[in-house]
Amino acid sequence: MDKRESIRILEDAKSVLTQYIERHGLRKTQERYAILEAAYNFNGSFSIEELSDALKPTCQVTYPTLYRTLGLFVTLGLVIRHTHHAVQCYEKCFGVKTFFQMVCVHCGKVIPFKSVVLMEALRDTKYPRFRPNNTTVCVYGSCTQCNTRMSREQKKLDRQRVLQEKKSQLLKEERLKRQVESRRKRREEARQQNEQNEEGKDD
Ligand SMILES: [Zn+2]
Structure with missing residues (x-):
């Protein structure tokens, strides 16, 4: 994905957040936007600690706020959450329709992969009375290091x-x-x- 495309996706994600804030009569705090921007700066998945570290130079956000805000982003379809044992990580998903991921059940590492066959199978799948936004395919196993x-x-x-x-x-x-x-x-x-x-x- 090139830089222009990334900026466009972030702007679209921000407008989804703005719509939600306006619809619910919430205050437009800069905090939520800063968290969204930091989350979208990650290429791939990130932990809450990594997000907190990334935010530190610009704004101090407490862990409860981070958890709450990321929970909202998940609800809005802006990020997805992977939970493997005790390891919880997040990943931007707005503008990305399909995720294929190999997930190590031992260390929680998430490795993206490509599959034309799965892509076609998903495209041809019928979803009765349901309109899918995005899809995540997680294949659980153990990574080379853990093996x-x-x-x-x-x-x-x-x-x-x-x-x-x-x-x-x-x-x-x-x-x-x-x-x-x-x-x-x-x-x-x-x-x-x-x-x-x-x-x-x-x-
Ligand atoms: Zn591993």
């Missing part, structure tokens, strides 16, 4: 398990050896005792 990390962790666990098994096998063998030895000793003692008894009788 690498998890397989490393799994290998470590496997190694630890093998070591633990070897150790307990050794302990078992030691115990057995000790048992055999003490049985042998007892038998030897009994034999000697027996011999002494026999000798006693002979005397």
